[in-house]
Amino acid sequence: MNPSATLSIESISVSFGGVHALQDVSLTLEPGSIVGLIGPNGAGKSTLLNCISGISRPGAGTIRLGETNLIGRRPDQIAGFGLGRVFQHPQLIPELSVLENLMVANHRTLRYSVLAEMIGLPGVRRAEAEARHAAMQVAARVGLSPSLGMVTGSLPYGHRKLLELARVILMGARHLLLDEPIAGLNDAEIDHLGHVVLDLQREQGLSVLLVEHNMGLVRRLCNHVVVLDAGRVIAEGTADSVLSDPRVLLAYLGEVPADA
Numbered sequence: 001m002n003p004s005a006t007l008s009i010e011s012i013s014v015s016f017g018g019v020h021a022l023q024d025v026s027l028t029l030e031p032g033s034i035v036g037l038i039g040p041n042g043a044g045k046s047t048l049l050n051c052i053s054g055i056s057r058p059g060a061g062t063i064r065l066g067e068t069n070l071i072g073r074r075p076d077q078i079a080g081f082g083l084g085r086v087f088q089h090p091q092l093i094p095e096l097s098v099l100e101n102l103m104v105a106n107h108r109t110l111r112y113s114v115l116a117e118m119i120g121l122p123g124v125r126r127a128e129a130e131a132r133h134a135a136m137q138v139a140a141r142v143g144l145s146p147s148l149g150m151v152t153g154s155l156p157y158g159h160r161k162l163l164e165l166a167r168v169i170l171m172g173a174r175h176l177l178l179d180e181p182i183a184g185l186n187d188a189e190i191d192h193l194g195h196v197v198l199d200l201q202r203e204q205g206l207s208v209l210l211v212e213h214n215m216g217l218v219r220r221l222c223n224h225v226v227v228l229d230a231g232r233v234i235a236e237g238t239a240d241s242v243l244s245d246p247r248v249l250l251a252y253l254g255e256v257p258a259d260a
């Protein structure tokens, strides 16, 4: 399995009772690209993220990472393939420090027994030192180095979101699934998060599927944008092209402005 492979979603459909949450939806996420997934409330964005991350199972269609079929895999298996979901509400341990939360995330990827850890074998100490180094590097990349010793529960909300992002990267994500990452952030925090995401794409080659209502951020970050409405793809292309598309304006505003 190559974690940097292309994520390919083909013709997936999901129904909840009589509600067609997704109908015949296709989307491709190439390594190193940032794809925006936008659409009005109830369009099916979260359902699509849930299908990719193994929380929901589509009734039809395929989802593949490279040649590997993801449908029917558990969420932890999918995360292990390098698909990291960053939830709107950070999944952190509030009593631990920032560094400890990152060490815990990295610890899950280390391979040694509890007994080896208890008796402090040299290999374990070396692995711990490497885990600490990796945690500090990722903290620096997202701008959290000054906060490494702080108790996570006392962090400002924007820093907790950055920590959640760092945690997912440390768990080996190569494709980030970002679900409204700037909800609740102020302008300076939004600007910083935008820089961090672009840095991860350009310097680390990570790809991003970004669900976002803030069109300024979508324009700034995304190479390609897919628009959902009522479970269907109604437009895709560059941010500028889809955001001036009459079908998209109709879906968002209920009418097409006279000057569109």
Ligand SMILES: Nc1ncnc2c1ncn2[C@@H]1O[C@H](COP(=O)(O)OP(=O)(O)OP(=O)(O)O)[C@@H](O)[C@H]1O
Residues within 6 Å of the ligand: 016, 019, 020, 021, 039, 040, 041, 042, 043, 044, 045, 046, 047, 048
């Ligand atoms: N578990 C569920 N049971 C029944 N209906 C559901 C379920 N999850 C989603 N839906 C319905 O599926 C449709 C798509 O919902 P979804 O949450 O994916 O939209 P969304 O684009 O993420 O919306 P928002 O921007 O408001 O988060 C909606 O009509 C929603 O009510």
